[in-house]
């Protein structure tokens with residue numbers, strides 16, 4: 001279904017501060033709280049109706065996961081991206097990628113703007129994103145991502161807590177010095193049937209193949225992004241050296257690049273994160289190219305609020321998402337969320353939201369409480 005075009009009447013950029021319930025350590029750093037950039041648009045359809053739309057930018061405070069960071073995202077939106085959108089007399093979310101293509105990079109900033117416009121257009125049409133893309137699953141299995149721990153005992157205690165919460169898949173963050181021993185202990189504790197995978201966030205090098213092959217003993221679903229993001233050939237060689245499937249995250253930034261990585265043998269499983277690839281529409285295209293090549297996909301997470309997590313749940317309801325995603329309960333990271341209907345886990349599953357747009361409602365009073373700044377960019 002084609003959504004009715006319209007135009008941007010007002011655009012606000014809101015920065016919020018949300019503390020995490022516990023620090024989250026990866027091979028690239030520790031997150032203790034999130035400084036999150038939200039986009040709020042007022043959208044006027046061609047027929048005159050005005051609706052609100054929200055987008056969440058997943059850029060972190062520092063450029064450690066990728067080159068983007070939250071201050072940079074706000075700057076590029078304000079100075080380079082939004083002027084190309086606010087000047088359009090007739091606009092649709094499907095135009096955003098083309099209109100912003102002259103600006104290189106900045107997929108997280110672009111994706112957040114596209115998301116806000118898409119949310120508004122879908123709300124105007126009264127349909128959900130899931131319905132719009134033909135995603136039919138009503139519930140999806142929920143996995144949890146576990147940060148690096150200093151010692152095995154504390155890691156085991158944390159993992160046991162998540163097993164007790166009902167998560168159906170455990171992902172362990174790893175780095176050199178915190179890998180085989182940690183995985184062995186967790187596998188021993190959770191038993192052979194619980195799905196387990198690891199995420200290195202680019203922490204290894206091409207010479208680590210024999211070491212990473214030791215993980216083959218623990219029946220892992222996948223090893224995620226062991227090598228630097230630009231090392232596609234290195235991942236292909238590693239895929240031939242280890243039995244455990246190699247999954248790419250940071251390396252996959254577009255549908256065409258994903259096809260190349262698959263054809264080179266570097267990507268046996270794909271992690272899809274809408275922010276990393278420039279938005280939910282490109283994420284759907286990546287799902288489609290993977291599905292047509294029988295490459296399993298799953299939905300990653302960027303420690304989103306209930307805004308981004310509701311949207312991820314709708315995306316992960318597409319049929320190619322055959323592995324549990326990092327779509328854990330809101331309480332995994334936040335004591336209180338900025339939406340009135342945060343993601344919860346029941347029997348290890350998340351109910352896919354079905355209300356119009358991306359399926360969340362803003363908790364306005366709490367959002368105001370955690371807002372550090374609001375900048376009117378247009379309107």
Ligand code: NPG
Nearest residue numbers: 026145201300301302303304326328
């Ligand atoms: O559940 O949202 C989540 C977190 C999932 O581990 C997760 N994300 O590299 O995939 C990642 C990682 C991450 C993203 C870590 C951002 C830190 C910041």
